[in-house]
Amino acid sequence: MSLPERVTIWEVGPRDGLQNESALVPTATKVAFIRRLVAAGLPVVEATSFVHPTWVPQLADAAEVMAELGDEGRGMPVLVPNERGLDRALELGLEHVAIFGSATETFAQRNLNRGLDEQFAMFEPTVRRAREAGLDVRAYVSMCFGDPWEGDVPIPQVVEVGKRLFDLGASQLSLGDTIGVGTAGHVKELLQAFAAAGMTTDQLAVHFHDTYGQALANAYAALEEGITTFDASAGGLGGCPYAESATGNLATEDLVWMLNGLGIDNGVDLDALVGTSVWMAGELGRPSPSRVVTALA
Template sequence: MRKPERVGAEGLPNRVTIYEVGPRDGLQNEDAIVDVAIKAEFIQRLADAGLTTIETTSFVHPKWVPQLADAAELLSRLNLPEGLRTPVLVPNERGLDRALEAGVSEIAIFASATETFAAKNLNSTVDDQFAMFAPTVRRALDEGLTVRGYVSMCYGDPWEGDVPIDQVVKVGARLVELGCHELSLGDTIGVATPGQVTALIKAFEAAGVGVDRLAVHFHDTYGQALANTLTALREGVTTVDSSAGGLGGCPYAESATGNLATEDLVWQLDGLGIETGVDLEKLVTTSVWMAGQLGKPSASRVVQALAG
């Protein structure tokens, strides 16, 4: 299998952590329910390919995301290497109860930077969402869990248009104050460009949230995900969210297309000499297999090129 020539560039990290979201964010938008055995094998294959952080599922109410109704059963089926991080998304305290029963050690919560998306996704307002998050985060921390905070609609909202940077920073800073160890800044509808990425990261730093607390989560609606990722790396970010095969979208934002494909990200990072620990060949094989299970081709350009 062809590999990129490794030619490094100044101002980039030596290693990047890939936060794989395919099993959760990638599959949640699939209309046909994926069998739990297939999900478990998907996660196992991702681990075998060298991914060290795999967001496995969500303990959201099954009525809202039927695809992830099998969260507890899925986790009970997994037999993964020691040290592998397997965070889960929880929406509230009820979700946390279920996650604790399943024995998780790391959770993520999902906040909105805009009022309209908060209403549609959380049935809340931007301010009121924190009243929901606070007891969830507090209990999780008391139980010894680590908590990640997602901030959605960081660069643009399909209903409200451009999103002011200070609005995003305010939401993110409040998540840090609650106890989130990391913020994932989401370009939910894929409209960001590199200048915006730089400006947002610098604004967080100016507000006292260091780049070491930030991760990036780009969608590729307008083909900007890799360019935006490279920009974030130049600003010091070392954690990047991506989805094997480019799976995913957002069920509450119809203009949100797939996530940045993990294979496309790994190809770029390998070419830059940045270590990830991921075996690209195994990853491509995994995404080809998963595409077959879903009955549709992979959206990843690297998968298409290498497996075509």
């Protein structure tokens, strides 16, 4: 089976990787982290989230981070949960936003304070206004492979929710294994179901967590299905508050090591990236969970 010749790594470390950190990371450290990731060749770096600071105190300085980045940050994606978040992105002249939906009723209620169907009414004006202002919009859908309260999530349900989010006006849909329970066979089955529903591989991205050590295997399965955009977090930063054993996102270094071994172009300077993760681990006061960082550092 042929694999893609090139992939895009969507770096989520500054946003998804840091958002669950209990000790507040200084704004200057976040800005330096982002700049180091860009210097290492990451083509897309998701910088922060304009969520209310009550919910994610770690990202309360989102406006300060983006203001410090200035022009270099205008094209970096930021998460906006609603129209208020979009207003803040527009005030700063940003060009790329993302919304974050749920494939399950329970997580929608807990994370969005909306029902599964009600979430679309919340997102519709946000996406419409963003598109009218010329912004690109990405849509995340979480709990695609399993939900800690509902268990297995039916694939047709994931496809229906994902397509509804995408059809609001997004350019790409990222499928999230939020609690890291996915397996390679499940990944293939879900991606094939989206293909059968008319979505193309360039419209889809994957976002894996490594709770059960399956993130790299799942990424390879997605490669076999033609996916070319992979979310990852430098040093494996992140996790999920709903899965106590979650070790974080798929580590960018681990993904790059695999891609390099397969001869798949990704544009990332692995040594520079490892150096960045070692530095960030020092800032956070603990070693990186990335196997490649551990091996090369």
